[in-house]
Amino acid sequence: MFWNSKVEILRRFTPQNDSVCHSEQSEESNLIRKSCYSALIVISILLSVLIMNTIAFAHHGGVSSAFGPGAPIETASPLALGKGNFLIFEKFEYVPFEHKEHAEPENIDTFTFFNTVFGYGVTDALSFYGILPFASKEQDSLGTSDGFGDLGLIVQYGFKLGERDGIRGLYHFGPEDSYGADYSSDDLKMSVIAGLTVPTGTTSNRDDEGNRFDMGMQPGFAAPSFTIGFAASKMIIPHFTLTGDTSVLIFTETNDGKPGNEVRFNAAGGYEIFEKTNGFLSRLDIIGESNFLHLTKDMNEESEKENGSGGSILYLSPGLRAIFGKHVSVGALIKIPTWKDLNHESEQQGAEGLEEYRAIVTCSISF
Numbered sequence: 001m002f003w004n005s006k007v008e009i010l011r012r013f014t015p016q017n018d019s020v021c022h023s024e025q026s027e028e029s030n031l032i033r034k035s036c037y038s039a040l041i042v043i044s045i046l047l048s049v050l051i052m053n054t055i056a057f058a059h060h061g062g063v064s065s066a067f068g069p070g071a072p073i074e075t076a077s078p079l080a081l082g083k084g085n086f087l088i089f090e091k092f093e094y095v096p097f098e099h100k101e102h103a104e105p106e107n108i109d110t111f112t113f114f115n116t117v118f119g120y121g122v123t124d125a126l127s128f129y130g131i132l133p134f135a136s137k138e139q140d141s142l143g144t145s146d147g148f149g150d151l152g153l154i155v156q157y158g159f160k161l162g163e164r165d166g167i168r169g170l171y172h173f174g175p176e177d178s179y180g181a182d183y184s185s186d187d188l189k190m191s192v193i194a195g196l197t198v199p200t201g202t203t204s205n206r207d208d209e210g211n212r213f214d215m216g217m218q219p220g221f222a223a224p225s226f227t228i229g230f231a232a233s234k235m236i237i238p239h240f241t242l243t244g245d246t247s248v249l250i251f252t253e254t255n256d257g258k259p260g261n262e263v264r265f266n267a268a269g270g271y272e273i274f275e276k277t278n279g280f281l282s283r284l285d286i287i288g289e290s291n292f293l294h295l296t297k298d299m300n301e302e303s304e305k306e307n308g309s310g311g312s313i314l315y316l317s318p319g320l321r322a323i324f325g326k327h328v329s330v331g332a333l334i335k336i337p338t339w340k341d342l343n344h345e346s347e348q349q350g351a352e353g354l355e356e357y358r359a360i361v362t363c364s365i366s367f
Contacts, residue, residue: 071241071243071270071285071321071329072243072266072268072270072287072289072321073268073287073289073317073319073321073331073332073333073360073362074266074268074289074291074317074319074333074335074360075231075243075244075245075266075267075268075289075291076193076229076231076243076245076247076266077231077233077243078158078189078190078191078231078232078233078243078245079158079177079189079191079233080121080124080125080126080127080156080157080158080173080177080191081119081120081121081127081366082121082124082175082177083121083122083123083124083175084121085120085121085366085367086118086119086120086121086366086367087117087118087119087120087129087364087365087366088116088117088118088119088364088365088366089115089116089117089118089119089362089363089364089365090114090115090116090117090362090363090364091113091114091115091117091360091361091362092112092113092114092360092361092362093111093112093113093115093358093359093360094110094111094112094358094359095110095111095112095113095355095357095358095359096109096110096355096356096357097109097110097111097349097350097354097355097356098349098354098355098356099140099349100348100349100354102346102347102349103349103350104140105140105141106139106140106141106142107139107140107349107350108137108138108139108140108216108217108349108350109138109139109140110137110138111135111136111137111138112135112136112137113133113134113135114133114134114135115131115132115133115134116131116132116133116134117129117130117131117132118130124158124172124173124174124175124177125157125158125159125172125173125174126155126156126157126158127155127156127158128153128154128155128156129152129153129154129155129156129195130151130152130153130154131151131152131153131154132148132151133148133149133150133152133201133219134146134147134148134149134219135147135149135219137213137217137219139207139213139217139350141208142207142208142209142213143207143208145205145207145213145217145218145219146202146205146219147201147202147205147219147220148200148201148202148219148220149201149202149219149220149221150197150198150199150200150201150220150221150225151197151198151200151201152195152196152197152198153195153196153197153198154193154194154195154227155193155194155195156191156192156193157172157191157192158172158173158177158189158190158191159171159172159173159189159190159191160172160173160177160187160188160189160190161187161188161190162186162187162188162189163187164176173189177189185235186234186235187234188232188233188234189232189233189234190230190231190232191230191231191232192228192229192230193227193228193229193230193231193247194227194228194229195226195227195228196224196225196226196227197221197224197225198224199220199221199222199223199224200220201218201219201220201221201222202218202219202220203215203218203219203220203221203222204218205217205218205219215256215257215259216259216298216350216351221251221254221259222254222256223251223252223253223254223258224252225249225250225251225252226249226250226252227247227248227249227250228247228248229245229246229247229248229264230245230246230247231243231244231245232244232245239271239272240269240270240271240272241269241270242267242268242269243267243268243269243270244265244266244267244268245264245265245266246263246264246265246266247262247263247264248261248262248263248264249261249262249263249264253299253303255301256301257298257299257300257301257303257306258298258299259298260295260296260297260298260299260309260310261295261296262293262294262295263293263294264291264292264293264294265292266289266290266291266292267289267290268287268288268289268290269287269288269289270285270286270287270321271285271286272284272285273285273286280324280325281322281323281324282323282324282325282326283322283323284320284321284322284323285320285321285322286318286319286320287317287318287319287320287321287331287333288317288318288319289315289316289317289318289319289333289335290314290315290316290317291314291315291316291317291335292312292313292314292315293312293313293314293315293352294311294312294313295309295310295311295312295313295352296310297309297310297343298310307343307344307347308343308344308347308348309343309348309351310342310343311340311341311342311343311345311348311352311353312340312341312342313337313339313340313341313342313352313353314337314338314339314340315335315336315337315338315358316335316336316338317333317334317335317336318333318334319331319332319333319334319360320332327365327366327367328363328364328365329362329363329364329365330361330362330363330364331360331361331362331363332359332360332361332362333359333360334357334358334359334360335355335357335358335359335360336357337352337353337354337355337357340353340354342354
C-alpha cells in the first residue's frame, strides 16, 4: 500500500489525529522550537536530494510508495513490493486551517505530519508495512502540541484478473507483476489491505497555560484503531492508468471519548508525460485525484455524540510524480476541499473540510 500509501495507505490507514505539552513556554523557547522544525525540514529535503543522486535502483508499485505506471499519491495503489524487496517511504503533510470568529482567540492554526514507513515483500503477493508517525499541531494562544503518534502495522495481499502462462484468470501476484512485465500491464490489479495501530503515541501534552490539550490536539489516540480496505488499478489506454480504493477506519473508545470513524473513497488518474528508461529522471506523471471522506461524529467522555463534529468532504487534488532511476519516487499533491456537508458547521474549526488546503510531499526508495 504505500503507494502513497496512502502509503495512503499511509496517512489514511495510519490515523492522524486531525480533529481539533507542554508546560508553560517562553517566547524564546517557541522561537527555538520553530527554528528547529525549519532546520529539520531543510535537512530532510537535502537528504532526499542527496539520496536521489547517489542511489540507483528497480521499480515497483505500492501503497503510495508510488512505483508502477500511473501510481497515485493519496489514493492507495494495489501493487505489492515483490518478494524480498524493501521499501522506505516518507510522507510530509502541511495543513493550515481557516480561522473562525467563534473559535477566537484559540483557533487551531496548523497541523504538520511526518509519516515514516518501512515495508517488506514477504512474497510477490504479500507485503508488510510498519508506520511511525510524528505530528506537530499549533493552536493560537495555547502553543504547540507535538510528538510521535501511534505505531501502525499494515498487511497487503495483491491479486489480479489477468494472464499467466498464456491463460487468463484470477491469480495472486507473481514475479511478472513485481518487475512489471509488458504482457501484464493490461491486467486488472487488486489488493486487500488490513491494518491496526497500537496506542504508543503521546497523549498528555499540555498547552502554554499548563492545561492538557484536547484529544484532537494530541499526537496519539490512547486506544487501538483498525482498518480494512480494497484497491484496484488498470491501464485504460497507453500511458494512462486509473486507480481507485475504499477503506474504513474504526477507532476504539478511551476515557476521554472517541474520534469519529472514517470511510474513504478515492479515485486517481495518472498520465505519463515523459519517459527515459536509463535517464536520471526516468518517468514523469501528471496525477489527478478525487478524495471523498465521510466522518461519523466524535464521542465525548460520557460516550455522547458531539453534534459539532463529523460530516462529508470531497477534495479535488492535482499532483505530479517523478521517478528517478529505477528505485526512487517523489510525489507532490495539493488537496483542495471543494465540497462539504459538515454537521453543525458553524460550531466546527480545525477539522477536515475546514482546511485552506493540504500540501503533501512523498519520497519512496525501494531496494
